[in-house]
Amino acid sequence: MSNTSSEVAKGPHHSGGAAPSALSARNITKRFPGVLANDNVDFDVRPGEVHTLLGENGAGKSTLAAMLCGLYQPDSGTIARNGAPVVLSSPRAGLSHGIAMVHQHFRLVERFTVAENVVLGSRDLSYTLKRAELNDRVAEVAERYGLPVDPSATVGDLSVGQRQRVEIVKALYQGAEILLLDEPTAVLVPAEVEKLFENVHAMTATGKSIVFISHKLGEVVEISDRVTVLRNGRVTGHVSGRGSADTRELARLMVGRDIDLAVQRASHATGHEVLQIRDLSLTVNGIDVLSNISFNVHEGEMVGIAGVAGNGQKELADTIAGLVSPTSGSVSIGGSMSTDRGPIAARELGLAYVPEDRLGMGLVPSMSILDNLLLTRDRDTVVDRASVKPEANRLIDQFEIKANGPEHLARKLSGGNAQKVLLARELSGGRTATKLLVVCSPTRGLDVGAIETVRRLLDDARSAGQAILLISEDLDEIMSLADRILVLYRGAIVHETTGESAQLTTVGAAMAGLTQEVQQ
């Protein structure tokens, strides 16, 4: 597998190499109501190889993966295992051919131990579980591939990275030769990603095949032996050779045009303080979710809050937005105290809030774009929708929202367009002009084109003098947008740096709670 010659070719790839494919798919077509999810797609993976499926959301990579593991059946086309045609009528049939998928959302029972989860669904279990024996068997499989897990640990106590490892061990235990990893890095911190990549190499070294599904260009280039790029259900390009792919070229194949995600920072001096947080603490059920947080955000400044999910980010945002009353400490917006006064009072002081959860918190899924624009505004006793319609149309144009008009239901919008509706509402001001914008994971799950737009909108808002608090788990995003970076770990700010001088390793270490290193 020392194919170092780089070839970038459009159209279906025809493997002419000597190594036979462990798994191959030919002329796969899959249609869903109103969508051609896969259109005549060819794909194959050889033993000991990492072959990446790259594409934006909705490009068809998850659909293809689902057919490769037996979750869906193709409408037409053939799948072959070691050259012999197979029909994968269910995930269990896929497994019997040695194909397993590690889903983005883990399918583990939190109350069970690691070993119990791993053997769950095996058909060779006896009626009475011999725990010690099971633990040994699971530990043995885990060790063989350098995947350290404690078989007797309860899954509910494990970190996200550890849970992912359990999923992989489970697939290997079930005899998987081909592993499909669906967006495996989406939930991991940088150190965990590195660890995962080590595991991937350990598995390919023993001849396992990995199908890696991702839309993150940097890691794709790092891990892949080959890359197949999908766009709108079709293969748009194919790149072979580890490290030979060029991110710019991949992005172009993926999106269909050139993309610019360059670093953007405040180009002008920042003004006075818009958000002041003093000694903010929050205790929920006896647990300190936020402890002694103090910081300011100025006019025209973007402050980034970095951290692994679940370290108090959501609570911090909710407290600033007036949804939660802090146990102690204060929040003021534009010089006026907003603590304990509720979300409407906070908005009247100039707050706008884009929560992490777009559909279900920021937007009401069953309501139209127009009704969703009314959500955070003053409404008359008899709602006058006709008078809001022109503004709705204007915002749809201005924010380039792909919709049939103001009556388009929020739940029928793509992730990117839903986020644009949310930003359109929050940036355009409701009760008063927006002074402070709190945004949580604004680009999570969006495709590259939409990420570009959302980042530009945030940058424009900053240039217009709004104070922005960007709370995100995407460290790259914070590093390339924020003027100042604060790291939240277990509810406390453990590290502070400016955007220019931030070091990926230092910030990453602080996110993982390694504060000694950080404090130097």
Next chain:
Amino acid sequence: MNLPFRLAFEQRTETPRRLAVMVPLLSVLAAIVAGGIFLFATGYSPFETYSNMLSDGFFSSTGITDTLGLSTVLICTGIAAAFAFQMNLYNIGGEGQLYLGMIGGAWAGLFFGDRLPGFVMIPVVLLVGAACGALWIALPAFVRARLGTSEIVTTLLLTYIGASLVNHFIYRAGSYFRAPNTLFPQGRQVPDSAMLSPLGDTTMYPTFFLVTVLAVFLWWVVRRTEFGYRIQVISDSPRAARYAGISAQRTTVQVMMISGALSGLGGATLIVGTFGRLDPGIVLLGYGYAGIVIAALARNNMAAIIVSGILFAGLRTGGDKLQISTDTPIHIGVMLQGAILLFALGGEAFRRYRVKVVRMQTATAQGAAQ
């Protein structure tokens, strides 16, 4: 079991508009077919029975006015149920709130009977009835809003207490509501000033128009007002409501109280028309429970409840008359009512899922390959 095919349910991304209309219609049709099979199996002619029911319920002059007369209370309990259901508040106790509305209405009629003129009396009876219905749901509403206690359980249990209360007021010697000097205990008739006259020589009262207007008004409230907007936000995503500073607690209490008031109003319409007194027979009629089915069939659409309410009233009047004209049991109407609910709820699956027949040949081919 090795069938050559299996049924697969595929989730629909959206429900086609025609299905929203077709599913309730087909549910009714399916219920009629199922009822027909039952009739045939028990020795009655389905066609004859149904044509009798149809003409007795809808297509005779007394039939249609009896039906519209009965639909008055059913539309009331229907909109009462739907108003709560649309916010995912399952007020199952419309029946009990109806009893209380009747008690309240009868009390108002008896108490103010000789003191107030007729044009004030009727609204007073209706309002007191509605207020009593609202009062009967107040406790469930508050504990649901404050503590999250299941309103299904609390409203249902209060219905039994309501039924006991009706019996208590009728059977207790010397009760205010009891007619004096009758052989069998029965309710005391309210004065004429507290009663409306029927439309001509029918059993239909002007309250029918009141409740249809009310249903259309509530339809407008849900779609066009701030209150309706709030209900929609809370029912769809409670977290979005919190985010926007909309109080789910307050709206929960308001919606449940309105639901209770509507059932109570239904009870009071039986005082100003039809009965004219508190009648212990009410606990056997199940008008409040019928409202649940009527709301489900209309998919909680306030205006559509006028149609489903009339349909149900027709089934009942048709079924009742069947017993008199032929020897078909009265319960055929009630049975159809239950069948319609079952099919309407089952029909929901077709709105949300597409049913596909999957042939199994491929799987057996694969089985052979293994």
